[in-house]
Amino acid sequence: MMQISDSYNQKHSLFNAMNRFIGAVNNMDQTVxxxxxxxxxxxxxxxxxxxxxxxxxxxxxxxxxxxxxxxxLKSIRNDIEWGVLQGDDRKKDKNTMDKSRVEDGDAEEDLEKLFHYHLGGLHTVLNKLTRKANILTNRYKEEIGFASWGH
Structure with a gap:
């Protein structure tokens, strides 16, 4: 019983969503x-x-x-695998925002909510991007005439 629950939770983990997306883009890249x-x-x-x-x-x-x-899709995959380089201006803006939130005194309460909000959003976006990479791969196969080959 615990194994079923763990499998279900793992299916919805951010790590697995990222792996599914990267796998779909790698498959797309190898197919195209x-x-x-x-x-x-x-x-x-x-x-x-x-x-x-x-x-x-x-x-x-x-x-x-x-x-x-x-x-x-390839660019997003690269950003996930290698990170996103940020300019000094973006870092300054982020530090300024973070400082003002800490000064407000409610930063610790907001961090957990903010984390869950962004985690859920990121998971949703990754699932949609994975689906789109798979659609592109299948559409390419149709365009060049080997859609009947294995998926």
């Missing part, structure tokens, strides 16, 4: 032998419909072709 073939290839209609927000606005991905999407 000629990335330039993705230029000017639009997303299929089902995917476009899914990318319209409830207020009718389209999101970031829907404005791009599959090649731009491919480059973006």
């Amino acid at each position: 032998m000629v990335p330039s073939l993705l230029r000017d290839v639009p997303l299929d209609m089902e995917e476009k419909d899914e990318m319209v927000n409830s207020n009718g606005a389209t999101n970031y991905f829907s404005m791009r072709d599959m090649h731009s999407y491919y480059i973006l």
Whole structure:
């Protein structure tokens, strides 16, 4: 019984979500032998419909072709694996914000809530990006005619 519960919790861990995303992007990268073939290839209609927000606005991905999407996913994977370099200005702004929060005296209470909020958001985004990397991989296979090969 404990093993089932642990498996369920591990499925929802940030570490596993990052590994799934990195694996999906690695698979995409190995499958897409000629990335330039993705230029000017639009997303299929089902995917476009899914990318319209409830207020009718389209999101970031829907404005791009599959090649731009491919480059973006690889860039995010690299940021996860190697870290994001931040300029001195961004660090100063962050330190200023952190200082003001500590001076307010409620920083310790907010840290746990803030952590859980961002953890949940990051997990959601990673799951969506993983799905999109898998969609791109399958769409590439369709475009070059080997969709019937193993997934």
